[in-house]
Each structure stands twice: as structure tokens, then as C-alpha cells.
Amino acid sequence: MAFSYVVQKGDTVYRIAKRLGVRVQEIAAANPQLGNVDQIVPGQMLTIPQAVPNRYVVQRGDTFYYITKRFDIAPSDLLAANPGLDPQRLQAGRTILLPSGKRTAIVDTTVMYGYVEMxxxxxxxxxxYPFIGCEVIGESVLRKDIPALRIGTGPKRIHYQASIHANEWITAPLLMKFAEEYAAAYSGGTLLRGRSARKLYENATLWLAPMxxxxxxxxxxxxxxxxxxxxRELLDMNNGSFDFSKWKANIRGxxxxxxxxxxxxxxxERRAAAGPGPSDYSGAAPLCEPEAKAIADFTRSKDFSLIVSFHTQGREIYWNYRDLEPFESESIAKRFGQASGYRVVKLTGSDAGCKDWFIQDFRRPGFTVEAGIGVNPLPIGQFPAIYNETVGIMLEGLNV
Structure with missing residues (x-):
């Protein structure tokens, strides 16, 4: 039996489906009035088909990880279907819901990927994968934690970052999917795209800041x-429009x-922005925004030997900054270009970026990768192609 559901703030069809144990396709079929399942608004009424409950009674000795593997359920799906479930304290005899739409992968790259998903x-x-480390490097203006994941134990410290521009959010699942594939290969002692995950793990310590x-x-x-x-401030900055799809800036413009x-x-001076807005406003002073300060403090604390900042779009790699970059930067960029098929560009007329600052202050290789091609935000349907291009860069970066 179907029931009605009122869309809440922060809901997406994907999040509703996970929480209620149904499939996105089932919600779409039950709501033919939805022209685009990615566009729902708070207060909207949806028809939710009745999920067929699959239940499991926790047995003595069960672990959360064992249950997800036994039933081929993504850990995030199992947690979403059982609010309040503590993976570290499973109680024998407790009945839990096994959600439908089971999948073995954790990171779902087929749907719009936001902060909640990450x-x-x-x-x-x-x-x-208990060997993965996680550190909160700071908070956003709205007090959201900004996490970074650590994989590896090697002496080289490598940093990849993404989604510094809001409408380039597709770069976040690039890093998250790489983290999952890397961790799975290391855990299983297998190759990662033809390379030994164990050797990569022992060669470098990788820090990923996906969003x-x-x-x-x-x-x-x-x-x-x-x-x-x-x-009110956002509407004013966006010229009264409720369409924020082109927004690059943080919440303060x-x-x-x-x-x-x-x-x-x-x-x-080059940007000549009149004030806060969707893009191009540099702020009142360098590092005046908490997100930028968090990135700078994190970078200073880790002594990185190389950083790569992932953006969209253009299928290009930028490697220089005012001739301050080390000699090896260009050759590394060419290796990245060979691994991805992207064009290697010596950029001029650009300052104040994270890559620029890293090169200037540390005199070490820093890179900006403009992934994919098209108009931002790039559709999630492009993810497989973009990932297959950029995964070569991420692997090559661990070998420099």
C-alpha cells in the first residue's frame, strides 16, 4: 500500500529512497508528475510505494561489517534504513531492516552527490576499512565539518582536494570513489588499475579533502x-533568482x-567584482573565510610534497605560478597529461588560488586539474568518463 510523503528541507529523491527502503525508480514511477526527479521542493507531496520489509535478527557474534557483506548492502544504506543504529554496539536479538536496492559499492556515483551523501x-x-584515517580540518560558515581522509603510511605526503567551487560538486565523488577503490584494493591485496595498492600505500600518505x-x-x-x-542576502547576491545552479562561491558570496x-x-583588481556574489569576489582580505583558512592551516600542518586541486571543466592541467614552481613540475604535469589525455597548460593571468599559494610559499609542485568538458555543473551522467580520465592522475600523483 502506498502512502503520502511531504518533502522536507534537504530531501532528494535518492535520500528519501534510502531512508524509506525503496528504489528511486519506484518513487519516480509512483509520481509521474515529476518531470525531473532531481528537482523536488520542500512541501511537495510525493506518493511512496510500500517497501517490502526485509528484516534480520542480529545474532551473537555478528558485526556491522559482517552483515553488510553477508547481504551485499552498502554500509551507508544499512545505517540510513536503521536510524540510531550504532555499528560499534550491535545487540544480539535486535531486529534491523535490510533495505531494498542493495549494492556492494559504498559511493554511489549515479545520483547527485552532496554533503549528506559524502x-x-x-x-x-x-x-x-578501519585503516582509513579521518580528520576534521575546519568548519564552513554554516558550521558544517570539513573532513579529510588519510590513506597510506608512506613518507611522501600527497594532498588531493575538490569542490572548492560549489557548482563543481562532481569532483567530490571523484575523490570519494578513488578512496573506496584504493581502500578495497589495499584491503584485498589486489591491483588498483594495474598498480600494487600495497606499494602505493607504503610509498605515500594520501590526504583527500573531497568537499x-x-x-x-x-x-x-x-x-x-x-x-x-x-x-535575503543570497537572493540579493543572485539578482533575485532562485536558480543557484551556477553559484561558485561560498555561502557569503x-x-x-x-x-x-x-x-x-x-x-x-583583475576580477573587479563589485561585491559578494555567485563568483569572482575575492573577499575582504586573504583567508577571511573559514573554509579558506581551514585549507591553509591544514596545508601548513601536513608538510605536503605535492597537491592537486580538482575543478571542472576543460580537460586541462595547470602546473605553474609566476615561475616560482620547482623544475620538476612541468614533467610531472606531462605525466598527468599522458595518464588522463588532458592538455598541459602553462597558465598566466591568474593569482590567489590554492595551487598558486602552495607553489609560492612551499616551492613544491602544485596542480589544478580542470576535469571533464561542458557547462558547470556537469551532469552526473558524465561521471564514469571523468573518473576514468582523472583516476590516472590520482594514481600517478602517488608515484612522484
Whole structure:
């Protein structure tokens, strides 16, 4: 028997399906009025088909990981279907719901990927692969944790970051899927795209920060309601439009990749932005936004030998900054280009980016990768192609 459901703030059809134990396709079929299942709004009424409950009684000796493997259920799906379930304290005799739509992968790259999905997937990855480390490097304006994952024990410290621009959110699942594939290969002692995961693990310590601008990503994907703390300011900055799909900045209208103290004044003058808005405003001062400060503090604390910042789009790799880059940067960029098929570009006329600041202050290789091609935000349907291109860069970066 179907029932009615009122869409809440932060809901997506995918999140509703996970929580209620049904499939996205079943919700779409029950609601033919939805022209696009990615576009639902708070207060909207949906018809939810009745899920067929699959239940399991926890047995003595069961672990959360054992149950997910036994029934081929993603850990994040099992947690979503059982609110309040503590994976570390399973009680024998407790009945839990086994959600439908089972899958073996944790990171689902077939749906719009937001902050909620990322945090759920991080919890699931930490449960499935205890050797992964996680550190909160700071908070966003709206007090969302900004996490970074650690994989590996090697002496080289490598950093990949993504989603510093809000409408480039597709870069977050790039890093999350790589983390999952890398962890699975290391755990199983298998090859990762033809390379020994064990050797990569012992060669380098990799830090992944998948979503540096969580407030902005949420804004692009979900829009605003009158209850949003920046409702009036955001509408004014967006010229009265409720379409925030082109928004790059953080929630205060500051472009976080123009926030770094590398000729910041020159970039501010070049951009000539009148004030906060969807893009191009450098802020009142370098590192005045909490997200940018968190990135800078994190970078200073880890002594990275190389960083790669993933953006979209253009299928290009930038490797230089005002001739301050080390000699090997260009050759590394060419290796990245061979691994991905991307064009290697010596960039001019750009300052104040994270890559620029890293090169300037540390004199070590830093790179910006413009993944994919098209108009931002790139559709999730492009993910397989983009991942197959950029995974070569991520693997090559662990071997420099």
C-alpha cells in the first residue's frame, strides 16, 4: 500500500529512497508528475510505494561489517534504513531492516552527490576499512565539518582536494570513489588499475579533502527557503533568482579559490567584482573565510610534497605560478597529461588560488586539474568518463 510523503528541507529523491527502503525508480514511477526527479521542493507531496520489509535478527557474534557483506548492502544504506543504529554496539536479538536496492559499492556515483551523501559514505568507509584515517580540518560558515581522509603510511605526503567551487560538486565523488577503490584494493591485496595498492600505500600518505565548500554545494543542489539564515542576502547576491545552479562561491558570496595570499590584491583588481556574489569576489582580505583558512592551516600542518586541486571543466592541467614552481613540475604535469589525455597548460593571468599559494610559499609542485568538458555543473551522467580520465592522475600523483 502506498502512502503520502511531504518533502522536507534537504530531501532528494535518492535520500528519501534510502531512508524509506525503496528504489528511486519506484518513487519516480509512483509520481509521474515529476518531470525531473532531481528537482523536488520542500512541501511537495510525493506518493511512496510500500517497501517490502526485509528484516534480520542480529545474532551473537555478528558485526556491522559482517552483515553488510553477508547481504551485499552498502554500509551507508544499512545505517540510513536503521536510524540510531550504532555499528560499534550491535545487540544480539535486535531486529534491523535490510533495505531494498542493495549494492556492494559504498559511493554511489549515479545520483547527485552532496554533503549528506559524502558524510554518510565517509562513515561507511571508516567502518568497512578501519585503516582509513579521518580528520576534521575546519568548519564552513554554516558550521558544517570539513573532513579529510588519510590513506597510506608512506613518507611522501600527497594532498588531493575538490569542490572548492560549489557548482563543481562532481569532483567530490571523484575523490570519494578513488578512496573506496584504493581502500578495497589495499584491503584485498589486489591491483588498483594495474598498480600494487600495497606499494602505493607504503610509498605515500594520501590526504583527500573531497568537499571544501559544503555550504555552497548544498546551495547549488537544494536552493533556499525563507528559513535559510542567509535567505535575503543570497537572493540579493543572485539578482533575485532562485536558480543557484551556477553559484561558485561560498555561502557569503566569496570565491574561495581567490582567497589565498598569492598576489591576492592583483587578483582582486583583475576580477573587479563589485561585491559578494555567485563568483569572482575575492573577499575582504586573504583567508577571511573559514573554509579558506581551514585549507591553509591544514596545508601548513601536513608538510605536503605535492597537491592537486580538482575543478571542472576543460580537460586541462595547470602546473605553474609566476615561475616560482620547482623544475620538476612541468614533467610531472606531462605525466598527468599522458595518464588522463588532458592538455598541459602553462597558465598566466591568474593569482590567489590554492595551487598558486602552495607553489609560492612551499616551492613544491602544485596542480589544478580542470576535469571533464561542458557547462558547470556537469551532469552526473558524465561521471564514469571523468573518473576514468582523472583516476590516472590520482594514481600517478602517488608515484612522484
Amino acid at each position: 558524510m554518510d559514505d565517509i562513515s561507511a568507509l571508516l567502518q568497512a 571544501l565548500n559544503p555550504d555552497g554545494v548544498e546551495l547549488v543542489q537544494e536552493g533556499i527557503t525563507p528559513q535559510h539564515p542567509y535567505y 566569496v570565491d574561495l579559490n581567490d582567497q589565498f595570499p598569492a598576489r591576492w590584491e592583483a587578483e582582486r
